[in-house]
Amino acid sequence: MSLHPPAKAWTYWANFLALCVLTVVTWLTARMDLGALSTPVALGIAVIKAALVVLFFMHVWESTPLTKLVIGMSLFILTVLLTFLFTDYATRNYDVLPLDHAAAVSGKH
């Protein structure tokens, strides 16, 4: 008669096993040289692990939409911070606008 019925114990252990496996996997993949892929792979696995923790250890799986909204909001703002920073850094080395001044003045570009 608790506010929330406790989860089954085995889910926690299963979750733990999954996380351990993923940890080993990410380490092995990191050791082989995947070139440009290495980071996406590593982060991808990290995201999966994070999802497992959030969904089952933090009970978001059976939590209210509000909780999910809260998580979504914080992740959204974090994404904005990281990606919008790149609109600056990623485009800094581009050639400035049309290299032809006349075009710039007449606005035809």
Added chain:
Amino acid sequence: MQVTEKKHAQEAHDDHGHGHELAHHFVSVEQQHDAGNLGMWMFLTTEVLFFGGLFAAYTIYRYKFEKVFEQASNILDPMLGAINTIVLIFSSVTMAFAVRSAQQGKSKAIVAWLGATIVFGALFLGIKYGEWKHDARLHVFPTSDFNWTWAREKHAEGEHGHGHDSHGPELKGFVFNSPVVPANYIESDSRNPEAKQAKLFFFLYFSMTSLHALHMIIGFGVMAVIMVYAWYGYYTPHYYVPVESVGLYWHFVDLVWIFLFPLLYLLGAHLGAGH
């Protein structure tokens, strides 16, 4: 609707019956629990952005100095990182069980599980402490005594089986008063822009891991208090927000590490560190 309201209103007024279970300004235990739970989630969103600032700095410099960051990350030991990850995850499991026992109203079990959580958290910090000690020998603490040339050399030797700590002068203290590296190393560092970039990596490494460690230590404190309360059966299936909250907090600490591990330790693993 109104009837229930009336009941709650009364409940709220003669809340002495409930003792600590219901604070005066709440109408029902459900409301109180949901408020506490939502509050903790709100706090965690703040924490996300708090670490987010550091992650932003990391992202930018990693983008600007990709190569050096990989070499610098290669100095760290992924094996220890992986072990620590597992240890921390296991402490998350024990924490999950602590919350579960709270939901079932098993006070003594709460104490036991929280105790286990603290033990494994401490183990994590112990391993971390060992790493930092090793880092100090490699002179990678982002202070005046940072030396990239020295770090790379000693690390390379360490990889070729001589074992890590046989090399380099003996340490007198923990971190900062390790003996000065030879002048020619400092000279070569001063002429090498990559030394500055590596220093940035290690600055981010130490600030992120130490901020993470600080969060764990704070967690220990909170858990200790909760263990005392739990021992005296303060928490019931109606009122266990504190246990649940410290649980969420601890899982969040775990989350941060799940991302720190690949970003800091695995970045340069493919450069063939033979650990």
Added chain:
Amino acid sequence: MSTIITSAPALAPASKEPGQGGGVDYLNHETSIASWLLTLDHKRIGILYLVAMSAMFVLGGFYAGLIRAELITPKGDLMSSDFYNKSFTAHGVIMVFFVLIPLVPASLGNFMLPLMIGAKDVAFPRLNLISWYVYMIGAGFTLVALIGGGVDTGWTFYTPLSTTYLNSNVLLTATGLFILGFSSILTGLNFIVTIHRMRCPGMDWFRMPLFVWALYATSVIQLLGTPVIAITLALVGVERLLGVGIFDPRLGGDPILYQHLFWFYSHPAVYIMILPPLGVTNELISTFSRKPIFGYSMMAGASLAIAIFSFIVWAHHMFTSGLSPYAAMFFSLLTFSVAIPSGIKVFTWLATLFRGSISFDSPMLYAYGFIGLFTIGGMTGLFLSTLGTDIHFHDTYFVVAHFHYVMVGGAIVGFMGGLHFIWPKMFGRMYPEFLARMSAILIFVGFNLTFFPQFLVGYLGMPRRYHEYPDEFQVLNVFSTAGATVLGVGYLLPLLYLPWSVFFGEKAGRNPWGATTLDWTHTESPPTPHNFEETPVVTGEPYKYDTLFNKESALAGH
């Protein structure tokens, strides 16, 4: 004890005369100093904030006075340039972090929020008190730094100047602001949970007063933005300590990254300052024209929209900083997205006044001033969000004038309106109406006289933070200083008559303005310790004046 059901809050359980309901209120049920310093009552905590922030405001105003006095003459003859720099830094830091950001939410918000949604208190009263103490500790650190030795970085702490080149108390100030940040975070957290979980039965989202919506949007920004500035200031501090160049190009860092992280918080912070006054103004306009807010849901949506958009426009502070031109265009475009909801709000108020029954009590005068000044402030923002013109205006007095129109003309005037509106509820006393109207008019006139010349001198190209300036700028600066004295008098009046009225003002009824929200119709003035005798159940919209308008409640206390 039965639960009260109100279709329209206006036909509340009649208007009791003051004193009835036992005469026990949150002010007199216990009066020791300790009972104030250890109180968990949101109303008392609101007043604690009010006192603390008024003190900070006076201090910040003092520094502003020094600056204006120095600028009467082109030569730096009154003070050394070093002391001048420390003055405008102190003015900026105090006014931005210690007055404007917590101004409305922490004082008026703390007091009104639970009353408006029919709650006994905020969700976490203890946290509420803690956040006040955190504020005081942060203030302590910063004041020690600012007064003992001073800081000359400017409130923006731009690197590498702040990290490598100055030896003033940057570290201490950063620490103070770092601590202060948590006060802001905790308040925001408390409000969001309160609004989600503590609303009384029937008070669904679209029956909440718009001030509550504004507080909600503000809290979201506080919660998501503040941690970033906290960690950034921490990095600045560490860089000073360890000499790591995370923001110092000599050491491999990038000073522009600091600006990005700084403005990622400090631009949304502008909306932390302005959203709550926007919300208060809704209450004023509706109450004093006896009309429901025109397009309620649009208004509520606009507040949330502003909160979200505020996070995606920060780099418009950096158009000349060496930002990539492509990023500059991107952020310029996004910046306009904030202009739209702000415009919506102004039009909405005008439409609300249309065919209303408008009375000109002092809060309404402030509200008028707010609308006018906020419009000018917002519109002049166009010059700065537009790439072609911002290049010329950036870091000139034009910018100074623009954000003072928004921050002072908007936030402070809006706050004054809200304060005069809520005063009778706070203390159960009326202030001298004539003086209040005088100060409202003085502030409006003095403000324009102070800051309009700064638009002109800014267009001429006079840069910010200049201790000395070319002679041809003098006349406009003299005007500005003259206006500042008028403004000063305008602010001085309330500082005198409001405290006076707490003890000697005539008693106010529970609802002197004839407002229709729970806080006026269902609570005493001043409210009882637990706000509501019984949990109210709301069945109607917040602003509804047509049913059985209750004359006595409108006039009680007049």
Added chain:
Amino acid sequence: MWDFPIWPEAASTVAPSVEALYLFIVALNIGMTALVFGLLVLFSVLYYRRADDQVPPQYHGSMLLEIGWTAIPTVICLIVFAWGVKVYAELVVPPADSMDVYIVGRQWMWKAQYPGGQREINALHAVLGKPVKLTITSEDVLHSFSIPAFRVKSDAVPGRYTTLWFQPTQAGVYHIFCTEYCGTEHSRMIGKITVMEEGDYQKWLSEKAELGDALQGRKLFAKLQCVTCHAGESQARAPSLEEIHMKRIPLSFDKGSPVAPGATVLADENYLRESIRYPSAKIAAGYQYPSIMPAYDESLVSEDEMFQLIAYIKSLKKGQTPTRNEHTTTPTALGAPAGRP
């Protein structure tokens, strides 16, 4: 005392376009402000409260109106934005034939270097009708170089170059301000720019005649032994620098180099500067990482000298690279960590 200015001179080609945009937005401002204030006054007069119990009709909104005052401002904003971008393009793109002047900011002065090698402090001279391109950097903290009469401004950022350009349209003397707060004497970091006729300008130049930047750069080029590797004939150890300026350079992406495969870079001043300060940053295709070239930091090449070197490299035409003599020794890559294989 009433003859104070409220309108700055518009003394450059971009000034009028900025002016036009400015006036347009001023018109918007006046319009909106007039509307709001007008309606406030009107409603106050029409609808002031007659009786205490007066209850006005209760409107709750009008979708049409609300859509209207959302849509119309949106359209106006987009117009202003587009116009702003057009003016901005004018402001940031210098004409090809503009004269180079190099600006170094430091607490608390502006140092100017002309192609002819002339130096000035807190002063600048320009020719009427001749476009000038300023390449700006800083030796210490952030500064911002602003000429209000020309409506131009750009921050001086330590560690990199920013540029601005202008073409004066009327002779005279105008203010130079530092608009980014830079410490104690910030308000004294000001100067004057003098716009003069071609003739006077040449006279002024000849008075302070100097060894040209390019020539001084050539000396440095020899002194720092750049020529030993950047030789015209053999490109075994380093690419030739002849006519490299503003070329697109394919970058080396062997496992080492910190750039994405297939990346190229425009060899502008910023790239040349970076490659001297930190050679391994972006290595031209065909040369391996880490670069064998030593890194030349401020202690070896000051910002002023950097400008001279760059001026020289920009002036290098085909076959102009000086031939190396046997005595010049190769600079060892001090920058390479000792422990490197």
